[in-house]
Amino acid sequence: MTDALAIRGLSKTFGGKVAVDNLSLNVRAGELYALLGPNGAGKTTTLRMVAGLLKPNSGEISVFGHDVLTDPAGAKQIIAWAPDEPMLYDRLTPMEYLEFVAGLWGVEAAVAAPKAEELLRWLGLWDNRGEPCEGFSRGMKQKTALAGALIHDPQLLILDEPLTGLDAAVARQVKDLLQARVKAGATVILTTHILEVAERMADRIGIIQNGRLVADGTLDELRTRSGEGKATLEDLFLELTGTGETAEGVSPEGIQA
Amino acid sequence: MIAPAGSTLWLMRHELRLFWRGMARRRGGGRMRRIWLTIALPLILMVAAGLPLGFALRRIHQIPPTPAVGLISTAVLVALFTLMLSQTLGAAITALYERADLDLLFSSPLAPRRVLAVRFLAVSVNVFSIFAMILTPILLPIAVMGHPTWLAALVVLFAVALAASGAGLLLAAALFRLIGPRRTRTVGQVLAAVIGAAFFLTAQARNILGGAKTASVWAVVLETALNPRFRGIPGLSWPIRAMVGEPLPLLATVGVGGGVFLIANQLLGARFAADAAAAAGAGVGSSGRRARTGGRTRFSASAFNATLLKELRLIARDPALIAQVLLRVLYFVPVGFIVLRSAGQGQSFALPGSAAALALITGQIAGSLAWITVSAEDAPDLLSCAPTPTRTLRQAKIAAAALPVAILLVPVIVPLLWLSPLTSIAAALGSAASIAMAAMMNIWWQRPGKRSDFRRRRQSSWLVAVAELMLGLVIAIATGLAAAGLFGWALIPALLALAGVLMLRRTDAQIAQALRTAS
Numbered sequence: 001m002t003d004a005l006a007i008r009g010l011s012k013t014f015g016g017k018v019a020v021d022n023l024s025l026n027v028r029a030g031e032l033y034a035l036l037g038p039n040g041a042g043k044t045t046t047l048r049m050v051a052g053l054l055k056p057n058s059g060e061i062s063v064f065g066h067d068v069l070t071d072p073a074g075a076k077q078i079i080a081w082a083p084d085e086p087m088l089y090d091r092l093t094p095m096e097y098l099e100f101v102a103g104l105w106g107v108e109a110a111v112a113a114p115k116a117e118e119l120l121r122w123l124g125l126w127d128n129r130g131e132p133c134e135g136f137s138r139g140m141k142q143k144t145a146l147a148g149a150l151i152h153d154p155q156l157l158i159l160d161e162p163l164t165g166l167d168a169a170v171a172r173q174v175k176d177l178l179q180a181r182v183k184a185g186a187t188v189i190l191t192t193h194i195l196e197v198a199e200r201m202a203d204r205i206g207i208i209q210n211g212r213l214v215a216d217g218t219l220d221e222l223r224t225r226s227g228e229g230k231a232t233l234e235d236l237f238l239e240l241t242g243t244g245e246t247a248e249g250v251s252p253e254g255i256q257a
Numbered sequence: 258m259i260a261p262a263g264s265t266l267w268l269m270r271h272e273l274r275l276f277w278r279g280m281a282r283r284r285g286g287g288r289m290r291r292i293w294l295t296i297a298l299p300l301i302l303m304v305a306a307g308l309p310l311g312f313a314l315r316r317i318h319q320i321p322p323t324p325a326v327g328l329i330s331t332a333v334l335v336a337l338f339t340l341m342l343s344q345t346l347g348a349a350i351t352a353l354y355e356r357a358d359l360d361l362l363f364s365s366p367l368a369p370r371r372v373l374a375v376r377f378l379a380v381s382v383n384v385f386s387i388f389a390m391i392l393t394p395i396l397l398p399i400a401v402m403g404h405p406t407w408l409a410a411l412v413v414l415f416a417v418a419l420a421a422s423g424a425g426l427l428l429a430a431a432l433f434r435l436i437g438p439r440r441t442r443t444v445g446q447v448l449a450a451v452i453g454a455a456f457f458l459t460a461q462a463r464n465i466l467g468g469a470k471t472a473s474v475w476a477v478v479l480e481t482a483l484n485p486r487f488r489g490i491p492g493l494s495w496p497i498r499a500m501v502g503e504p505l506p507l508l509a510t511v512g513v514g515g516g517v518f519l520i521a522n523q524l525l526g527a528r529f530a531a532d533a534a535a536a537a538g539a540g541v542g543s544s545g546r547r548a549r550t551g552g553r554t555r556f557s558a559s560a561f562n563a564t565l566l567k568e569l570r571l572i573a574r575d576p577a578l579i580a581q582v583l584l585r586v587l588y589f590v591p592v593g594f595i596v597l598r599s600a601g602q603g604q605s606f607a608l609p610g611s612a613a614a615l616a617l618i619t620g621q622i623a624g625s626l627a628w629i630t631v632s633a634e635d636a637p638d639l640l641s642c643a644p645t646p647t648r649t650l651r652q653a654k655i656a657a658a659a660l661p662v663a664i665l666l667v668p669v670i671v672p673l674l675w676l677s678p679l680t681s682i683a684a685a686l687g688s689a690a691s692i693a694m695a696a697m698m699n700i701w702w703q704r705p706g707k708r709s710d711f712r713r714r715r716q717s718s719w720l721v722a723v724a725e726l727m728l729g730l731v732i733a734i735a736t737g738l739a740a741a742g743l744f745g746w747a748l749i750p751a752l753l754a755l756a757g758v759l760m761l762r763r764t765d766a767q768i769a770q771a772l773r774t775a776s
Contacts (some may be wrong), residue, residue, distance in 0.1 A: 051642045076644040086369075087636035091574040092567065099556050103563020104643035111554035116554070132574070 002065050004029040004156050004187035009057030012045055012211075019045040020056070021211035029064070029155075032060045032178065032188045034198035034205045042211035044083075047158050050189075050226060051081035063156055077105065080154035084161035086145035090134035094144045095124050097133065098151050098235050105152035112151060119147040123173060139170035146174065150181070152237075157181060159190040163197060177200060199233040209241045263367060265375055272379035303394040311398035320501055325483060327494035330767050332478045338417050341384045343453030345418075345425030346592075348380040350445035352529075365438035370526040375423050377522060406502025413500050413507070416514025423521035430525045433532045443576035447759045450580040454587045560645040561653045568630045568657030575708060578629055585622045586665065592618060593669040595677070608677055612684040613737030615669065619662050620691030621730040627699035633708045638690035647765070655696040662692055680740045687736025690727055690751075694758055701763040703772060721761070728757050 005027040006212055012020040020042045027033045050061055052072045066075040069103040089097060095116060102112035120126045123143040128136070133144055142162070149157060150172045157178070163171045178188050179201065198205055199219060207215040207222075215222055215236075216237045221234050231239075258265035320326060352359065352373070362372045387390055387565070400408050432441040499506035557563050572578060592614045597608035631654050634640065640650055666688055673681035700720045729753040738747035763771070 004634075012386045026336055053638055053641050073644040073646070076642055079642065081638070081642045083638065086637040089567070089635050091573060095554060096567070096570060099554060100563045100567040101643075103557050104560050104640070104645050106560060106644070107556070112556040114556075116556070136554045192726070203265050 002029065002063060003027060003062070004031075005189065006060075007046070007050070008060040009050065010046065010061065011057045012042075012049060012054065014059055018051070018211055021231075023059070023208070023211060023213055025206060025213055026188055027187060030182065030185055030188070031203040032182045032201055034202035035180050035189060035191045035208060036195065036198055036205060036237060037191075037208035041208045041241075043208055044160050045211075046208070047160055047189070047191065051079060052076055052156055053081070061090060077152075080149035080152070080157045082145055082149040082157070082159045084164050086141045087148075088133050088141055088145055091132050093128075093132055094120060094147065095129040097144060097148055101148040101153045102238040103145065107152050115151055115153075118148070119150055122177070123147055126186070138165045139167055142166060143170065143173070146177065150177075155186055157186055157188045159188065161191055161193065163192060163194055165183040195233045195237055203253055205233070205236060207240050215240050263365075265371065268367070268372065269379055269382075272376055273382060276379060276383045277354055278459065280628065295654040299390070299394040302391060303398060303476065307395040307398035310395065311400075311404075312700050314399055314404060315402045322413040323363035324490075324493065326497055328473050328481060328490075329499035334413070334417060334420065337388065339452055339455045341388070341418055341421035342424055342428075343449045343455075343499060344384050344387075345377075345380050345422045345423075346445060346452065347449040348422075349377075349425045349429035350442060350449065352376055369731065370522075370529070372527050373526050374522045377426055377518070380425070381415070381422040381518065384421065385415045388414055388418075404501070409502035409507050410500040413496065413510050416511045419514040419518040423519075426525055426529065427523045430529055430532060438532070438608055442483045446580040448578040450583045450589070492668065504754045529534040532597070534555045560643070560649050561656075564645075564650055564653035565657050565660075568654055569660065571635075572626065572657065572661065575629075577707065582625055582775060585618060585625065597669060597672060606628035608680040609683075609737040609741040612680050612687060612740035615666070615684045615735040616687030617729050619666055619688040620695045620732065622665070623658055623692040624699060624725060624729075625696035626661060627655060627696050628704070629708060630654040630658045631699045631704055632704050635708070637705070651700055656698065658699075659692050661687075679742065683736050683740035687732055687739070690736075690754070691732045694728050694732060694754065697758060698761065700729075701761060701768060703768060705772065724757065724761055728754050731757065 003026045005025070007023060007025040010017070010020055010023040010025075023042070023046060025046075035043050035046070039257055045054065049056050050063070050068065052068055052075065055069070055162055061075075063075040063079055064077070065210075068075045089100075092100065098112070098116040098119070102109075102116070107115070112247070117126070120129050123146065125140065125143055125147065128140065133141060137143065142165070146162070149159075160179075162178075166174065175197065178190070182188055182203075190202075204216070204218055204220075205222060206213055215225065219233060221231075222240075226236055226239060228235060228239075260270060359372075363369050375412045392410065392414060396408060396410055429441070429445055432445050432448075436444060495506040495509060499510040555566060557566075592611055595607055595611045599611060631651070666685070670681050670685050670688075673684065697722060704721075732751045735750040735754065738744075738750065
């Protein structure tokens with residue numbers, strides 16, 4: 001079976017600083033894959049290269065058999081990318097935004113119009129469909145962007161920190177939507193700092209640090225490999241990335257007012 | 258003296274600091290520009306105008322307050338008032354909508370009314386400072402060479418600034434009441450632009466309205482002033498008498514300016530604070546524009562159509578952009594009238610010049626819009642991760658920039674086809690070339706920025722800005738020569754423009770590399 005995403009020997013440097021270092025990674029079709037890592041580990045850079053927004057220095061990226069570097073249009077046609085900062089136009093309404101995004105992906109009007117209505121209703125934005133996005137809360141903007149990402153029914157949905165800044169109700173809606181997409185056969189890759197979300201939702205988890213994949217597998221596989229049978233994902237994450245230690249001589253009590 | 262935190266003076270210092278920093282950011286240009294503005298320009302004004310005037314006036318003890326002098330000085334003050342009103346109205350609209358810090362100030366224990374009064378006083382001081390920077394180097398030598406009381410002109414200038422600030426506040430509040438928070442934003446900025454161009458428009462009244470009896474307002478003022486039978490209007494000499502330091506007129510002028518400011522603040526201060534709060538909520542949820550439940554959607558599988566529609570919508574909904582572009586359109590209107598009237602009256606001498614001006618102005622407007630559509634893209638990543646070819650997106654963006662200009666051009670070009678076919682064809686071709694040149698320059702030399710950076714768009718590359726202007730001028734010359742029937746001569750600037758455009762051409766790879774470097 002073709003992998004949804006296959007990355008081989010991917011490297012990217014910015015002015016001499018290595019962001020992604022010879023990374024290889026596979027995501028299977030129909031799974032929800034969580035890519036975790038500390039700040040600056042190279043998660044977003046990796047996903048931006050997968051989405052065709054950055055060119056790697058070396059390596060190969062294949063999305064459902066489409067080489068992102070040699071066949072970018074073919075790959076982009078089946079990918080949706082939703083960054084942590086929603087890519088919106090403040091002066092367009094959600095419906096107009098969806099009209100635009102559907103046009104970019106060449107979705108026929110007869111398919112796009114009911115799909116837009118379905119998404120906006122599902123995300124609770126139907127009553128706001130005629131209002132410009134500039135007055136929206138962060139959650140509403142995030143949901144509008146998510147609707148845009150789903151309007152062309154992508155096979156691979158890539159989300160960078162999709163739950164950042166969302167209240168509990170909106171976060172629940174987004175999580176439900178992602179699980180529904182996976183159930184419908186789509187593949188979802190997400191990055192998150194909320195480890196409980198990855199622990200509860202992800203089929204497989206990848207942990208990246210200094211641009212390298214340091215662990216990859218189901219939660220049970222990660223536990224087995226670390227020899228900690230009952231460890232939480234947080235314990236594993238801190239152990240694998242070595243980010244558990246606090247700065248020398250500083251304790252939480254010490255910084256209390 | 259350090260003003261205590263929270264005092265009016267302290268708040269004033271905060272407002273002035275924000276204004277001058279914002280001004281420096283908008284103007285940009287670095288050290289050389291600052292030296293030019295603070296040292297070179299005042300020196301030039303002093304040497305070129307202040308010293309000769311001071312020398313010429315040193316033996317005149319008093320300006321005779323004749324009706325002519327009174328009329329001219331009053332007209333100049335009225336013109337100054339309109340220029341200042343344009344800025345104060347813009348500031349009032351900004352205070353209502355672009356108010357990142359107003360929420361902070363309103364949430365503090367300071368009274369909202371005081372916050373707004375200080376803000377508008379700061380607007381008056383700022384507007385006054387801009388004009389005082391020009392007037393002071395001229396006034397100083399005159400004052401030193403025997404007319405120290407003439408420095409009172411600066412006091413009059415401040416009184417006018419206060420009146421303009423009060424009037425700006427009144428106008429903004431009236432618009433808010435009459436047309437609501439949403440429309441006020443657009444209409445207010447457009448109105449500010451129109452008021453700012455009033456000086457130019459009144460000077461062009463003859464061209465716009467036509468008819469033998471219509472003349473420039475300034476010509477009428479001069480004609481009336483020089484008419485020996487003009488006996489003046491009571492009170493008309495007060496402004497000039499105030500400017501040269503006569504106590505009573507000076508006191509009266511300050512009283513009027515300060516009075517307008519105080520009354521506006523007293524009457525509308527509290528209401529304006531409420532309006533500001535309402536404007537903040539206008540964009541949100543149910544208090545905003547109601548959902549168009551039965552609205553027709555415009556889905557299209559064509560990326561070109563979708564992008565074109567999106568760009569046109571964004572242009573139409575950007576009040577600051579509309580106000581900026583409108584200024585250029587206002588300069589377009591008299592030229593359009595000149596060309597049509599000249600063709601209608603068989604005055605062939607004015608036609609080539611007007612055709613050239615049309616080509617130049619359309620290129621300028623198209624260039625401004627092309628910067629917005631091409632460089633000021635709000636969601637570049639969205640376009641980059643779409644499967645649509647870059648070429649299609651560019652074509653749609655350029656079409657969106659050219660379409661409004663074409664709509665503007667049609668009412669001039671089509672009637673002209675009957676009145677003077679040669680001028681019509683030359684103007685149409687020249688404008689098309691000018692628009693195409695502006696579009697290509699904006700694609701080849703993309704300068705990514707925010708929409709709010711519109712006024713500073715040329716500063717990212719002076720060379721390209723100058724090249725764009727020069728090429729526009731050369732195309733305009735070719736258009737004028739072609740309209741005059743001098744086709745052979747027209748070929749020379751046309752080929753020159755073509756060579757210039759080809760020299761500045763960039764390949765897709767070069768554009769991509771430049772964009773990568775810029776980001």
